Amino acid sequence: MALGKRSTLRRILTVDLPMLAILTFTLGPYLWMLITSISRESTLFTEGPSIWNATIENYTRLFATVGFAGNMLDSLIVALGTVAVGLSLSVTAAYAFSRFNFRGKRFLMVQFLLINMFPLVLLILPLFVLMRVLGLLDTHLALIIANSTVAIPFSVWMMVSYMNGIPRSLDEAAMTDGCTRMQALRRVILPLCMPGIIATGIYIFITSWNEYLYALTLGGRNVRTITVAVQTLIGEYEVQWGLLTAGGIVGALPATVLFLLVQKRLISGLTQGAVKG
Amino acid sequence: MTQADAPDRLHRRPLSRIVLPYAMLSPAVLVTLAIVFFPMVQTVWMSLHDYVLFRPHAFDFVGLKNFRTALNDEVFWISLRHTIIWMAATIPAQLLLGLVTALLLNQSFPWRPLARALIIIPWALPSVVIALMWVWIYDSNYGIANELLLRVGLIQRAIPWLANPDTALAAIILTLTWQGFPFFAVMILAGLQSIPRSYYEAASIDGASAWRQFWHITLPGISGVIVTAVLLRTIWVANSFDVIFVMTGGGPGYATHTLPLYAFIKARTNLDFGYGSAIATLFTLMLMVIVLLYLRRTGKAVQ
DSSP: OHHHHHHHHHHIIIIIHHHHHHHHHHHHHHHHHHHHHTSOHHHHHHHOOOSTTOOOHHHHHHHHHSOHHHHHHHHHHHHHHHHHHHHHHHHHHHHHHHHOOOTTHHHHHHHHHHHTTSOTHHHHHHHHHHHHHHTOTTSHHHHHHHHHHHHHHHHHHHHHHHHHTSOHHHHHHHHHTTOOHHHHIIIIIHHHHHHHHHHHHHHHHHHHHHOOHHHHHHOSSSSOOHHHHHHHHHHHTTTOHHHHHHHHHHHHHHHHHHHHHHHHHHHHHHHHHHHHO | OOGGGOSOHHHHHHHHHHHHHHHHHHHHHHHHIIIIIHHHHHHHHHHTEEOBTTSTTOOEEOTTHHHHHHHTOHHHHHHHHHHHHHHHHHHHHHHHHHHHHHHHHTSOOTTHHHHHHHTTHHHHSOHHHHHHHHHHHHOTTTOHHHHHHHHHTSOSSOOOTTTSHHHHHHHHHHHHHHHHHHHHHHHHHHHHHTSOHHHHHHHHHTTOOHHHHIIIIIHHHHHHHHHHHHHHHHHHHHHTHHHHHHHTTTOSTTTTOOHHHHHHHHHHHSOBHHHHHHHHHHHHHHHHHHHHHHHHHHHHHHO
16 A cells, blocks of 8 residues: 555656646646736736636627627638638549559659648748739638648648548449449548548648738738737737737637547547658 | 540540549649649749839849848848757757657546647647737736746846847747647657557566666657657748747847748848748758758668
């Protein structure tokens, strides 16, 4: 018994306490932002942020005066559009990579990986020029296209790894029963991949929702996503930290909630390739 | 798939077999060519021209002039130095903290699932929100960083962390470390869990100490994951200049200018797309050289 107690104490000292310290470091800034956002602006600088006398006045002001609802709608349209483009283009491509052997397969797959290796700053200038020529600046479409530059290669890779996990014998069985390739893909493989597709879609949604530099460069006036709106808040309401942090919480909320919902599946998908490779 | 219904049954199979994968790939490949590959080439092309956006008709070929300008540009060298400090400090810091976190999360303790779910939160936050909340933390009058340090007695008076050229870059590096270390933790944890338990059991029977077990079993077991994670993070950190842009805009002065940020600012505020493209191209080349060297070295080391 004495031994058991000692080892529990040891575990608390060597595992629980350090873990708690790291978690405090991880969550502290976020919690601090949360507490600030529910503190009264009038007492924020005299008494400091506190959870006693919590208020939602910052949040009501955020939606009433700053027009955050419109920004959230813009973000939603862009994020959903990117999910649609990214998933629809990559399903057939991933199926081809997963099921066929053809000339140039390795080369093409490596290209899809390499594309993610180039820094974003290389793309942002020509995309601005391109959108300007096409007259797409400040439209949802421009942001959807820009976000797709990341979303398409990413979802191709994710879907290939999910489809590789589904036995080929299933497609062959479907085709023996008279399905064409496309029918086998649509009726057999896609339903089985659904969890993977949803996880990939949610990941694309989160990255598009969180994206800032494209949204600032290619949009900004008519189409102002939540990230740009938060940044504008910083400039306009410099010292009103109650309002600012409320904006931060609202801006981060959809992505955070979605992420916590799917994180297990997502992380296993993301790390699978790395662990095997 | 209409081609597949061609009447000639003998030719149907092979032809569709050859064409089908390419047909299925073509939408993704064509779109990627149009929105990624073509713009990248265009950046290099723009970098060889005098191209300032408010003079719409001037697009003169000037060869390597923009690159020569960069080499004589003091701000370019300042930005390069900051880029090296920025990446050389952030990535190892993230790796180290991530490794410690992963090793802790790999132990068994009652609230492990909760800790594992919460640790990843910074990763899901928009960079703008991260920048906002750290600006608030670093605030020179009311920020909690100053208050805590004052109370502990580590500093005598409040420091304007982001407005002081000596501390601004370090403050940003801390923010980026915070943002990125959960990624390492999660990746390394997955690697740790793929190491068979029996290795450790055999080692303890042979009387190997915890340190020797870490050195001879754990580290080799996760080296592959670490190589991949460092590579992915390098690209990510290179792209994370949006946090810097929101936090300081590159200032005070040029104290937090890095190369991608400098290229972005040149194009955005000066509308000098030719010069901006040249800096972006130079930065990409440097990054590629580092990535290649890294892959060659680690490739040998891992084997």
